[in-house]
């Protein structure tokens with residue numbers, strides 16, 4: 001078996017303790033960059049690695065870092081630990097069990113963009129975890145791995161946690177920055193993007209927890225090494241959060257390009273009671289519904305291949321649906337989520353989700369006709385492309401593909 | 417009378433120090449949690465006090481209490497049990513768990529037990545979808561996860577809180 005890159009606590013017991021992490025090479029990469037490399041050289045290695053953001057959008061990480069506006073200071077790094085997409089629970093495991101590798105990733109990113117202050121924005125529900133992270137950060141300061149004049153150089157860095165308070169939209173990077181500024185978490189109009197106008201109006205890199213946790217090993221082993229993992233389209237490894245009707249739900253670190261079939265049937269142990277798998281959501285509740293036929297199951301999980309199924313891999317949160325539930329029930333759940341989480345800033349998203357929620361309640365409750373299914377579809381289409389942020393688009397993915405790809409479920413729902 | 421400012425002055429100073437001096441307002445989320453330590457919810461007095469400390473208007477602070485789900489503006493149960501019944505957990509029995517738990521407590525989803533000890537509600541994904549049924553318990557002192565739960569061991573947990581109260 002190849003060595004794990006992210007979930008290393010599964011191979012190295014107690015890697016959440018600083019002495020153990022250091023014994024296994026921890027903070028050598030950070031020391032190396034601070035003492036012997038220019039910030040741009042660090043960014044170049046990350047560019048070479050092909051690392052793309054793991055928060056859902058898949059934007060090349062090194063390219064993002066190189067966009068930082070060098071005529072406006074100070075610079076900030078913010079780690080996005082808001083992890084609230086239904087079906088996603090990887091960042092939590094990484095921070096709980098391999099926290100120092102994550103923090104070293106934050107530190108290297110900060111050096112690369114010249115930030116002397118970095119924040120970790122944790123969703124409010126990660127209360128206990130955030131307090132543990134505070135302790136880990138304090139340990140690093142005591143050990144001289146964070147603080148002033150690191151490794152005898154001019155470079156200083158402090159990392160702080162910031163606790164959110166329950167709002168999915170705060171995972172969207174500009175809403176997150178608003179929230180950090182003590183405002184309601186509502187997305188900003190973009191452009192400008194955070195690398196030119198971010199936290200307090202200063203250039204800011206926002207990266208997902210998993211993205212940053214890749215960085216220390218990329219520095220140690222090189223960009224080419226990382227690029228050799230995964231597929232041509234999508235380099236590297238990914239923590240796939242597998243949930244729903246499988247025997248063994250959980251996080252699985254695998255190279256990009258692993259098939260849905262391997263994830264669900266080998267790693268996940270197959271479907272509960274060996275029932276047939278009907279549908280797959282690949283990016284949590286924000287996903288299109290993929291019909292789980294052979295062609296789909298054999299599709300390699302990288303960004304380009306999943307797009308061929310008219311779906312997105314997003315954060316790679318794989319929700320597995322069997323024949324014990326109906327698709328109208330699935331939509332009831334996803335619509336309820338988005339109706340609750342819409343920040344209310346734009347009318348199509350706010351009102352559209354409100355109406356979709358009413359209509360799906362009727363359909364699932366058996367009080368609807370075929371016209372209501374068409375109405376649901378048309379409300380979804382009125383939300384399409386009319387929203388300030390991606391949440392609006394996310395909210396209609398399952399609705400439109402559910403109605404289109406599983407018409408029989410809706411026929412049954414309206415017949416009764 | 418400055419309730420939280422006096423009682424938690426050390427904590428508050430530390431929190432404000434995380435942010436640039438002219439960006440005190442960033443501390444508002446943490447201060448609202450501190451306010452909830454006292455009564456389990458944010459009072460009008462707290463709002464005014466936080467606004468004063470951070471040089472915000474009370475209206476701005478109120479808007480945040482309304483926007484974020486972990487802040488409360490009224491007293492519910494001392495222990496808020498927030499069961500995740502979002503899609504992935506619901507595919508693993510979370511809806512039945514929530515219903516059975518409430519039935520055992522003799523309350524409706526969203527309500528509080530007569531003794532004021534426990535409220536139960538359904539909430540959105542808590543990033544523990546492989547550990548359903550699961551819930552978090554919010555009290556004034558913070559939040560704690562309980563994963564792979566049954567109604568039986570949840571009732572035992574509630575019994576242990578009752579004993580704690582009697583002490």
Ligand SMILES: Cc1cc2nc3c(=O)[nH]c(=O)nc-3n(C[C@H](O)[C@H](O)[C@H](O)COP(=O)(O)O)c2cc1C
Pocket residue numbers: 052053054055056057058059061080081082083084085168169170171172173174206207208209211212389390391
């Ligand atoms: C509604 C919404 C919710 C999001 N939630 C998260 C989240 O919880 N965690 C995350 O890392 N990114 C989330 N994102 C993506 C972020 O906006 C941003 O793209 C990401 O943090 C950038 O980091 P990356 O390049 O490392 O992926 C969300 C986006 C949207 C539109």
Ligand code: SF4
Pocket residue numbers: 169186187341342343344345346347349350387388389390391392393
């Ligand atoms: S699309 Fe929805 S969540 Fe995004 S800004 Fe508009 S109302 Fe808010």
Ligand code: FES
Pocket residue numbers: 086087088500501502503504505506540541542543544545546548
């Ligand atoms: S759906 Fe319940 S924790 Fe994710």
